[in-house]
Amino acid sequence: MQVQKIQQYKVQRQKAGRLAGLDTIRGITLLSMMLYHTCWDLVFLFGKKIPGYSGLGGYVWQQSICWTFILLAGFCWSLGHHHLKRGLIVFGSGILITFVTLLAMPESRVIFGVLTLIGSCMLLLIPMEKLLLKLRTEIGLVGSFLLFLLFRNVNTGYLGFENWNILKLPDGFYENLFTTYLGFPQKGFFSADYFSLLPWFFLFLTGFYLYQLVQKNHMMEKLFSWRVPGFDVIGRHSLLIYLLHQPAVFGISWMLFQI
Template sequence: MEQTERATKRIHLMDELRGFAVFCMVFYHAFYTLAYLFNLEFGKALLNFFMPAEPWFAGLFILIAGISSNLSHSNLLRGLKLAGIAAVVTLVTWLVVPAERILFGILHFLAICMILFGLIQPHLHRKRPFTWIPTILCALLYLCTRQVGSRLLGIGPICIPLPDVLYATDWLAPLGFHSPNFFSADYFPLLPWIFVFFAGTSIGRLAVEGRFPAFAYRSRVPFLSWLGRHALVIYVVHQPVIYGISWLVTMILSSVS
C-alpha cells in the first residue's frame, strides 16, 4: 500500500538533483562564454577550474532524464518535440554565432534517446521484476565506449584501436565518430552517453513501483526543485542571457581600463 502511494507522488529528490545539474550547467556555460567568446582571462581560469566537474553533472542530468522517461506518457512525442527544439538551436547558433554552433548537443542527444526508448518501451514487460543487471551492463558498456573519441574501445589498459575509416567524415558524429575538423560547442555523442540514459531507464523501474527511499519524496531545496522542473526553458534561454551579461561585463571592464 505504501509503495502504491509513493508511485503517485512526485519524486522531489529527482527535481532537486536535476536542478543542481542545471545550476552547474549555467555556470559552466557562463565561464565558457567569458573565456572563448569574450577572451577574458578570469573566465578561462574559472572554466579550467570547473571543467573536471562537467562530465559528472552532465551525467547526472542524463541519468535523471532516463529515470524520468519511465514516468512519461509518451517518450516518442517528447523526443520528437525536443528534436524540433534542438534543430532550432542548431539553426540559430549557426546563423548568429557560427564559430560556436551546436550541431549535436545535449538536447539533440536526449531527443534521440527519448525516441529510441519510446519505440522500444511498448515491447518491454511492464511487470518484470526490477533487477540491477541492466544497470550494471549499461555501466560496463559506458566504460567500454567512453574512449571512442580517442579512437579506442575498451576499459583502461584493455583497449583496441578503432579503424580510421570511422573518423574519415563527420556523418557519424552523433555516434561519437568524427573527423579532426568537426566542432560543436555543445557535444554529447550517443557513445558513451546513451548507456547513462538507459541505465536511468532501468533504475526508473523503481520509481514506477514506488520503491525509491522515503526521503526521495520529500522536498528540501525548493529553488533547486524549481530549476529542475523548468530545465528545458532554462537551457533554451540561459545562453542569450549569459551572452548579454558577458557583453555588459566586457564593456564595463573596457571602460574602467
C-alpha cells in the same frame, strides 16, 4: 508481469504528482550548468582568466553536469508520458540551437548537442522499452554502465575510458555527419557542445534501469519526496530555462565586459 507493474506505477505517480526531489536535483544541476557556461563565455569569448577552469577542475565540473542530466533523463523516462511528443520537442529544441548558433555564433556552433542526444534517447526508448524490461534489472543496470565506460573514448577513436585506451577503432568508422551523430566524428568536425549517441545512450540506459531498481525496491517516495524551495521550481521548467540561459548569460557578459 514486470512491465505491467511498471505501467501501474506510472499511473500511481501521475495521480500522486511530481517527485519534488527529482525536480530539485535537476534545478541544482541546471544552476551549476548556467554558472559553468558563464565561466565558459568569460574565458573563451571575452578572454578572461578563471583559475582552474581550463584544467582538471573545470573538466570534472563539466562532466558532473552532463552525467547528471543524462542519467536523470533516463531515470525520469519511465515516470513520464507522451514520450513521442516529449522526445520530438527535446530533439527539435536541439536542432533549433544548432541553427541559431550556426547563424549567430558559427565559431561556437553546437551540432549534436545534449538536447539532440536526450531527444534521440527518448525516441529510441519507445520501441525498445518492452525488450529492455525483459532483462533482469540488475544486469541491465550494470551492463549499461559498463558499456558506457567501455565506449567513453569512442569519439577520439578508441574503446576505453578517459586515459585508458583499450582498442583503436578503424578509421573507416569516422566518415560523415551520420557517423558523427552515432559517435564517430568525421575529420574536421567541431561542436562547442558534442554529445553523440555513443557512449551517452548507455548512460541514459543506466538511468532507465536505475529507476527500475529503485521502483522495484519501493524506495521512490523515500528517496525523492523531499524538496528545496526554489530549486524544484527551476527543475520543473528546465527545458525552457536551458534554451534561454545561454543568450541571457552572453548578453549580460557582453554588457559588463564589452560596453
